[in-house]
Amino acid sequence: MDGGDLLPIGEVARRAGIAASALRYYEEAGLIAAVRPEGGQRRYPRSVLRRLAFVRAAQNVGLTLDEIREALATLPEGRTPTKADWARLSRGWHTRLDEQIAALEALRDGLTTCIGCGCLSLRDCALMNRGDRAAARGPGARYLPAALRRAPRRGVA
Amino acid sequence: MDGGDLLPIGEVARRAGIAASALRYYEEAGLIAAVRPEGGQRRYPRSVLRRLAFVRAAQNVGLTLDEIREALATLPEGRTPTKADWARLSRGWHTRLDEQIAALEALRDGLTTCIGCGCLSLRDCALMNRGDRAAARGPGARYLPAALRRAPRRGVA
DNA sequence: GTAGAAGCTAAAGTGAACTTGAAGTCAAGG
DNA sequence: CCTTGACTTCAAGTTCACTTTAGCTTCTAC
Numbered sequence: 001m002d003g004g005d006l007l008p009i010g011e012v013a014r015r016a017g018i019a020a021s022a023l024r025y026y027e028e029a030g031l032i033a034a035v036r037p038e039g040g041q042r043r044y045p046r047s048v049l050r051r052l053a054f055v056r057a058a059q060n061v062g063l064t065l066d067e068i069r070e071a072l073a074t075l076p077e078g079r080t081p082t083k084a085d086w087a088r089l090s091r092g093w094h095t096r097l098d099e100q101i102a103a104l105e106a107l108r109d110g111l112t113t114c115i116g117c118g119c120l121s122l123r124d125c126a127l128m129n130r131g132d133r134a135a136a137r138g139p140g141a142r143y144l145p146a147a148l149r150r151a152p153r154r155g156v157a
Numbered sequence: 158m159d160g161g162d163l164l165p166i167g168e169v170a171r172r173a174g175i176a177a178s179a180l181r182y183y184e185e186a187g188l189i190a191a192v193r194p195e196g197g198q199r200r201y202p203r204s205v206l207r208r209l210a211f212v213r214a215a216q217n218v219g220l221t222l223d224e225i226r227e228a229l230a231t232l233p234e235g236r237t238p239t240k241a242d243w244a245r246l247s248r249g250w251h252t253r254l255d256e257q258i259a260a261l262e263a264l265r266d267g268l269t270t271c272i273g274c275g276c277l278s279l280r281d282c283a284l285m286n287r288g289d290r291a292a293a294r295g296p297g298a299r300y301l302p303a304a305l306r307r308a309p310r311r312g313v314a
Numbered sequence: 315g316t317a318g319a320a321g322c323t324a325a326a327g328t329g330a331a332c333t334t335g336a337a338g339t340c341a342a343g344g
Numbered sequence: 345c346c347t348t349g350a351c352t353t354c355a356a357g358t359t360c361a362c363t364t365t366a367g368c369t370t371c372t373a374c
Contacts, residue, residue: 025361039369041322041369105258196351
């Protein structure tokens with residue numbers, strides 16, 4: 001070997017395609033951890049790359065960092081996660097994606113008839129009353145379509 | 158009739174299922190307009206409901222308010238938009254939804270093999286390298302999957 | 315042994331889509 | 345006339361997932 005496989009943050013950033021600032025942010029968010037040898041700079045074991053891969057994939061599935069953190073927390077401490085561990089975590093995504101796809105298909109098909117008929121009526125149209133966006137309380141960004149955000153907690157992974 | 162069909166903001170909010178504060182925000186954003194008789198309070202024509210229906214539907218499709226505003230701007234001024242006008246605006250959604258669905262299906266199918274094989278490797282895995290999230294410049298929330306955000310400008314509706 | 319690249323922290327900024335709060339105005343009923 | 349509820353504006357707050365900036369320190373290469 002080339003003498004210890006601990007990677008500096010820049011290397012991880014490059015390999016993972018994630019900005020170093022994001023990696024520090026992920027650490028603060030409890031998604032990843034680093035060892036700090038003398039000098040205080042972060043060194044990551046190679047396994048962080050798989051962890052980051054999981055994070056990235058989970059984001060693509062539409063999970064928030066909070067949800068991802070919770071999912072990662074179920075990994076066994078001490079030992080390096082096995083293939084089976086990762087598979088377990090991501091098993092729920094399939095279902096979630098199926099739901100997302102179904103929601104979009106419903107939207108598309110509803111659209112065809114609804115727009116076709118010109119109704120676009122709030123009360124009657126299934127398209128409008130699908131994800132009741134009005135009921136989403138609290139401020140903040142919400143541009144992820146409601147149809148894709150449903151059931152945020154369903155045994156995450 | 159019950160004497161003039163101009164609705165106060167609370168009524169519109171209730172009927173559309175959109176908070177009054179959001180309606181004021183939409184006005185500021187140029188999505189809707191109100192008439193202001195003496196007293197200065199907003200009164201909306203009934204047609205605003207259809208306009209809001211369009212806004213809501215467009216949001217469900219994943220458009221930003223900016224894109225929606227641009228789409229609405231292509232409506233004819235002066236006359237009330239016809240069924241054909243609305244249909245024209247929403248024609249592009251079908252394509253967009255098809256694209257979104259295709260992206261999610263690819264994600265799901267990639268997941269099946271990728272998680273199945275346990276690779277989850279950043280470099281090799283199609284799942285990871287799909288929407289190059291790293292390349293999305295600028296700060297701000299980005300939890301709408303990259304695959305669903307592509308091609309923001311394609312002749313909106 | 316020193317230049318310069320890379321890393322550090324902490325705090326503030328960003329963008330989208332709103333909400334909330336404060337302080338005042340308007341409209342309808344009794 | 346007075347109360348009550350709906351409405352007004354304007355400014356500031358909120359969430360999420362980051363980035364940017366400033367001012368240092370550490371590591372690497374020559």
